Amino acid sequence: MANFSKKRRNFLRNAIAAGAGLWFLQKFFAPVPAAKTLLARVPMDSVPGRGALVYRQQRFALIREEGTVYVLSLVCTHLGCTLSVTPKGLSCPCHGSVFDRFGVVLKGPADKDLPRLELQQQGKDWLIYG
Ligand code: FES
Numbered sequence: 001m002a003n004f005s006k007k008r009r010n011f012l013r014n015a016i017a018a019g020a021g022l023w024f025l026q027k028f029f030a031p032v033p034a035a036k037t038l039l040a041r042v043p044m045d046s047v048p049g050r051g052a053l054v055y056r057q058q059r060f061a062l063i064r065e066e067g068t069v070y071v072l073s074l075v076c077t078h079l080g081c082t083l084s085v086t087p088k089g090l091s092c093p094c095h096g097s098v099f100d101r102f103g104v105v106l107k108g109p110a111d112k113d114l115p116r117l118e119l120q121q122q123g124k125d126w127l128i129y130g
Contacts, residue, residue: 036118036129044124052101054085060117060128061085065101071117071128072103078110090114 039058047053052063059074059082074083074090081094089106090099098107103114118129 039117039128039130041122042126042128044121044126047126052085056082058128058130060130061090062119062126062128063101069119069126071119072114073117073130074114076110077105077112077114078108083114 039060040055042053042062047062047064047069050064052061054061054074056074061072061074063070063072072090074085075081076083076092076094076097078092078095078097081092083090083092083099089101090103091097092110095109096107097105097110099110099114100106103116105111105113120127120129
């Protein structure tokens with residue numbers, strides 16, 4: 001009986017130590033989400049009714065299309081060159097990839113669509129985070 005009680009105490013002690021160890025490992029080795037950076041504050045009325053505002057230095061385009069506003073990264077998904085915005089879409093001057101105005105790859109070598117950046121409304125401004 002005393003032996004059973006001792007085994008149970010050891011089991012509980014080991015289980016608690018293992019749980020604490022897992023918590024410790026998770027706390028210090030879990031990936032930390034990257035902090036978002038405010039790239040720009042854009043007055044809402046400066047966005048054209050249809051078209052794009054291009055911010056080449058920050059490498060994004062704020063686009064209004066069919067009543068929707070979104071932000072596309074202008075970083076080519078092939079090797080990272082800055083894309084050029086044309087009336088038909090986006091093209092890469094480095095190796096010739098082409099994307100439509102929604103960021104979908106039309107022609108390689110890029111094989112991934114352009115990511116959209118986070119857009120938040122604050123008062124009469126758009127806040128763009130990257
Ligand atoms: S970097 Fe754009 S196609 Fe290669």
